[in-house]
Amino acid sequence: xxxxxxxxxxxxxxxxxxxxxxxxxxxxxxxxxxxxxxxxxxxxxxxxxxxxxxxxxxxxxxxxxxxxxxxxxxxxxxxxxxxxxxxxxxxxxxxxxxxxxxxxxxxxxxxxxxxxxxxxxxxxxxxxxxxxxxxxxxxx
Amino acid sequence: xxxxxxxxxxxxxxxxxxxxxxxxxxxxxxxxxxxxxxxxxxxxxxxxxxxxxxxxxxxxxxxxxxxxxxxxxxxxxxx
Numbered sequence: 001x002x003x004x005x006x007x008x009x010x011x012x013x014x015x016x017x018x019x020x021x022x023x024x025x026x027x028x029x030x031x032x033x034x035x036x037x038x039x040x041x042x043x044x045x046x047x048x049x050x051x052x053x054x055x056x057x058x059x060x061x062x063x064x065x066x067x068x069x070x071x072x073x074x075x076x077x078x079x080x081x082x083x084x085x086x087x088x089x090x091x092x093x094x095x096x097x098x099x100x101x102x103x104x105x106x107x108x109x110x111x112x113x114x115x116x117x118x119x120x121x122x123x124x125x126x127x128x129x130x131x132x133x134x135x136x137x138x139x140x
Numbered sequence: 141x142x143x144x145x146x147x148x149x150x151x152x153x154x155x156x157x158x159x160x161x162x163x164x165x166x167x168x169x170x171x172x173x174x175x176x177x178x179x180x181x182x183x184x185x186x187x188x189x190x191x192x193x194x195x196x197x198x199x200x201x202x203x204x205x206x207x208x209x210x211x212x213x214x215x216x217x218x219x
Contacts, residue, residue, distance in 0.1 A: 009203055028192030044210035057199050060206060078178050098194060099201040105209060111191045128187055134194040
């Protein structure tokens with residue numbers, strides 16, 4: 001049964017069976033769990049996720065390996081348990097994109113979103129001891 | 141805020157599943173040990189605050205910017 005919500009980008013129709021569950025929300029948005037993955041409007045590396053519960057809230061995401069070839073995040077046992085996956089299941093690390101008013105895009109490589117396609121679950125993790133920053137500019 | 145004085149080796153218990161032990165002072169820092177259920181997320185405050193702020197800023201964007209960026213990136217990739 002399809003549902004619709006009114007977002008700041010207009011009306012969005014979605015299948016409630018097919019949303020992504022952020023098990024712990026995103027950091028600072030812990031109470032928002034259900035997100036819709038919006039299809040790319042144009043071909044390109046960016047897409048966005050729209051909160052089901054908060055129509056004003058949406059995040060731009062990208063696969064950081066489009067820009068940083070060796071970026072890799074492997075979930076530990078605790079993270080796999082949250083995602084509901086085993087060691088052999090796929091898990092993609094996605095970066096939250098910040099688009100400041102000057103449009104000099106940065107990627108949050110310190111706090112990637114781990115997404116498990118098998119369960120449609122996601123978590124945001126913090127790589128505290130990495131060299132990655134919350135505002136990595138795109139490579140020139 | 142509750143303020144307590146503890147000596148090295150002493151601890152505090154929060155609820156029935158979080159235990160914090162004050163291990164030692166080291167220079168200007170204090171080493172503490174935390175025992176908590178594995179599902180509980182523990183962050184250094186300044187890192188947690190920075191990521192909250194970044195997530196908040198990342199939620200402020202508009203569709204025109206996204207379209208413009210997508211077009212710009214698409215062009216770069218096809219070169």
